[in-house]
Amino acid sequence: MRDRIEYKTREQMRVMARAGLVVERALAAAKTAAVPGATTRDIEAAAAAVIADAGATSNFLGYYGFPSTACVSVNDEIVHGIPGDRVIEDGDVVSIDCGAIVDGWHGDSAISLIAGTPRSDDDVRLVENTRRSLWAGVAALATASRLDGVGAAIEDVTEAAGLHPLVGYVGHGIGTAMHQAPDVMNYRTRGRLARVKPGLCVAIEPMLVQGTSESRVLEDDWTVVSADGSRGAHWEHSIAVHDGGIWVLTASDGGRSGLAPHGIEPAPLD
Ligand code: MG
Ligand code: MG
Numbered sequence: 069m070r071d072r073i074e075y076k077t078r079e080q081m082r083v084m085a086r087a088g089l090v091v092e093r094a095l096a097a098a099k100t101a102a103v104p105g106a107t108t109r110d111i112e113a114a115a116a117a118v119i120a121d122a123g124a125t126s127n128f129l130g131y132y133g134f135p136s137t138a139c140v141s142v143n144d145e146i147v148h149g150i151p152g153d154r155v156i157e158d159g160d161v162v163s164i165d166c167g168a169i170v171d172g173w174h175g176d177s178a179i180s181l182i183a184g185t186p187r188s189d190d191d192v193r194l195v196e197n198t199r200r201s202l203w204a205g206v207a208a209l210a211t212a213s214r215l216d217g218v219g220a221a222i223e224d225v226t227e228a229a230g231l232h233p234l235v236g237y238v239g240h241g242i243g244t245a246m247h248q249a250p251d252v253m254n255y256r257t258r259g260r261l262a263r264v265k266p267g268l269c270v271a272i273e274p275m276l277v278q279g280t281s282e283s284r285v286l287e288d289d290w291t292v293v294s295a296d297g298s299r300g301a302h303w304e305h306s307i308a309v310h311d312g313g314i315w316v317l318t319a320s321d322g323g324r325s326g327l328a329p330h331g332i333e334p335a336p337l338d
Contacts, residue, residue: 072249074241074248074249074269075267076268076269076308077267080243081310081315081317081337082337083172084174084175084243086171086173087124087168087170088318089320090118090122090168090175091166091175091177091318092177093118094115097115097117098112098114098138098166099181100114102156102164102181102183103156103183104156104184106156107151107153107155107156108142108150108154108162109151109152111156112138112151115164115166116138119137125170127168127246131246134148134150134290138166139164141163141292142156143160144293144294145163145291145300146163146237146275146277146293147163147165147234148165148285148292149163149290149291150291158184158185159182160183160184161181161299161300162181162182162183174243174306175242175317176246176271176318177271177305177318178302180198182195193229194278194300195301197225197229198275198302198303201221201276202222202305204222204330205218205274206314206316207330209272210313210314210327214260215250215253215270216253216256216261219252219253220256222255223256231276231278232277232280233254233274233277234254234276234292235281236283237254237275238251238254239251239252239253240252240270240271241268241269241270241271242269252270252271254273254274264309267309267310268308268309269307270306273302274304275302276300277294278299278300279296279298280296280298282294282296304318305318305323306318307323312336313333314335315334315336
């Protein structure tokens, strides 16, 4: 059942970095659009315009029938929210996930934010600690011999913050398809995971909730909500492992600012 991992050349990683930068810009536009009074469709439209202007293709639109260019998930919606008429309210926790394809190579990244004025310190901590858990996972990728280290690093931040991972949802390999082997867990697991070695490209994406880890899928067959109604956040980057180190493909600084607290310097692909 274990699929083969697609190891990339440095040249292929450079193309993935181009896709990644389109995604970064799309998310920046979506973030700007995510203000109280906007609809989730407005947020998606901002991302879609950037992807179209770049001459890139959405890898979300039509994916197993997904009807949109981005997932926009609000409050107790943790991931896979379908953009529509929902109006963002002051203090909503908004998670935006999108991706793009350039010359056949995929990028995938997600951010969370609070629209307007935060409703509680807990919401601020949710968004910030989920972001911190992502960077802890990315830093672990730079040093771990196996992917086990990534999940362990994310779990350490999650536990210290009193948050809970969404069970059953994981990161993934990425390359000529958005979702590839291997799975990248957001918590410790039994059994050894894939070896971290040059050519490996993965999307790390912690999905953390304030309450229970349990979730359910809404009638639309996509939107994943927390079972107890508590709020969640989602942060994601696509990262390349090469013989010089790691490079965050969906960040124009390669992850330099996010990795700095961990004492890790990203290694450029050129
Ligand atoms: Mg994603
Ligand atoms: Mg992903």
